[in-house]
Amino acid sequence: MNVFLIFMSAILVNNFVLQRFLGICPFLGVSKKTDTAVGMSLAVIFVMVLASVITWLLNGVLVLMGLGFLKTIVFILVIASLVQFVEIFLKKVSPGLYEALGIFLPLITTNCAILGLALLNIQNNYGLLETIFNALGAGFGFGLALILFAGIREQLDFADIPKPFKGLAGTLITAGILSMAFVGFSGMIKL
Amino acid sequence: MIFINSILLLGALGLVFGTFLAFAAKKFEVKEDPRLEKIMEALPGVNCGACGYPGCEAFAKAVIKGEAPKDGCLPGKRQGVPEKIKEIMSE
Numbered sequence: 529m530n531v532f533l534i535f536m537s538a539i540l541v542n543n544f545v546l547q548r549f550l551g552i553c554p555f556l557g558v559s560k561k562t563d564t565a566v567g568m569s570l571a572v573i574f575v576m577v578l579a580s581v582i583t584w585l586l587n588g589v590l591v592l593m594g595l596g597f598l599k600t601i602v603f604i605l606v607i608a609s610l611v612q613f614v615e616i617f618l619k620k621v622s623p624g625l626y627e628a629l630g631i632f633l634p635l636i637t638t639n640c641a642i643l644g645l646a647l648l649n650i651q652n653n654y655g656l657l658e659t660i661f662n663a664l665g666a667g668f669g670f671g672l673a674l675i676l677f678a679g680i681r682e683q684l685d686f687a688d689i690p691k692p693f694k695g696l697a698g699t700l701i702t703a704g705i706l707s708m709a710f711v712g713f714s715g716m717i718k719l
Numbered sequence: 720m721i722f723i724n725s726i727l728l729l730g731a732l733g734l735v736f737g738t739f740l741a742f743a744a745k746k747f748e749v750k751e752d753p754r755l756e757k758i759m760e761a762l763p764g765v766n767c768g769a770c771g772y773p774g775c776e777a778f779a780k781a782v783i784k785g786e787a788p789k790d791g792c793l794p795g796k797r798q799g800v801p802e803k804i805k806e807i808m809s810e
Contacts, residue, residue, distance in 0.1 A: 609739065
């Protein structure tokens with residue numbers, strides 16, 4: 529039950545993008561089209577879950593060896609390797625998606641959402657199972673925010689909006705309104 | 720002791736991930752047109768976008784597909800880039 533709560537709270541209540549301000553860069557960058565948003569979400573979910581599991585295990589090793597101060601660099605190494613793998617894999621399997629994601633794919637490496645997730649798992653003293661579900665929730669939450677936002681932006685392209693709101697300014701305002709909507713979930717789950 | 724431990728741990732991790740990535744790169748290798756690399760070498764590589772493509776690589780790919788003119792690279796025109804590209808394409 530606790531695991532399920534962690535999962536739901538990571539998706540809705542503590543949504544990484546809209547409530548924690550993490551991972552804004554790809555959120556704004558890859559949300560022009562729904563299909564690239566879906567591809568990006570899948571890549572992020574994959575990296576988040578694997579990175580969380582590996583960093584959780586490695587943290588145990590680090591603590592055992594008394595090297596807790598190496599956390600950040602070790603975690604970044606893990607994340608960078610995984611992202612590189614996703615890049616190699618996507619280039620082979622889906623060149624179209626690879627082209628569409630462009631610079632944002634390698635940018636997952638320095639995405640604060642992923643490092644933030646790995647550090648939060650440690651900070652909250654989660655066990656392995658809780659870590660996996662927190663990562664899944666965070667990944668799906670990121671995907672949910674990204675795909676919702678991409679859908680809105682696709683619709684906005686056809687809408688008749690005043691000139692000052694066109695382009696990036698309007699996008700940021702839309703993101704703010706979406707975040708406001710997610711505030712409605714806060715306080716729903718108390719952990 | 721803590722120094723040696725840090726070095727050993729990070730070294731081992733680097734080795735593990737490096738090997739894994741090297742294998743992955745071999746396994747999922749994408750065969751690219753050998754002309755692409757040659758054209759990339761011939762181009763100035765400033766990614767100026769004056770040719771109308773996002774970067775030199777996109778231009779080189781378009782040339783191979785026959786979509787872009789061989790003399791489309793503006794900064795490379797005086798350095799004889801179009802001639803080099805023609806040579807590579809006629810190989």
